[in-house]
Amino acid sequence: xxxxELLYLEDALGHETFMKTCSMNxxxxxxxxxxxxxxxxxxxxxxxxxxxxxxxx
Numbered sequence: 001x002x003x004x005e006l007l008y009l010e011d012a013l014g015h016e017t018f019m020k021t022c023s024m025n026x027x028x029x030x031x032x033x034x035x036x037x038x039x040x041x042x043x044x045x046x047x048x049x050x051x052x053x054x055x056x057x
Contacts, residue, residue, distance in 0.1 A: 009053060009056060012053050013050065013053050013054070016046050016049050016050040016053060017050060019042070019046040020046040020047050020050060023039050023040070023046060024039075024040075026039045027039035027040045027043060
């Protein structure tokens with residue numbers, strides 16, 4: 001893997017970690033049940049994407 005590709009993966013991992021954290025925090029703070037559930041689904045999606053990027057390494 002080239003240095004440029006590794007930098008891309010590092011950036012993608014950071015982005016997915018940030019989105020997962022933000023989604024989980026939002027889901028815990030939102031009072032609307034449907035919106036909180038949607039945010040939990042987003043957190044799961046970003047967790048899955050994070051794991052896929054980790055599997056590339």
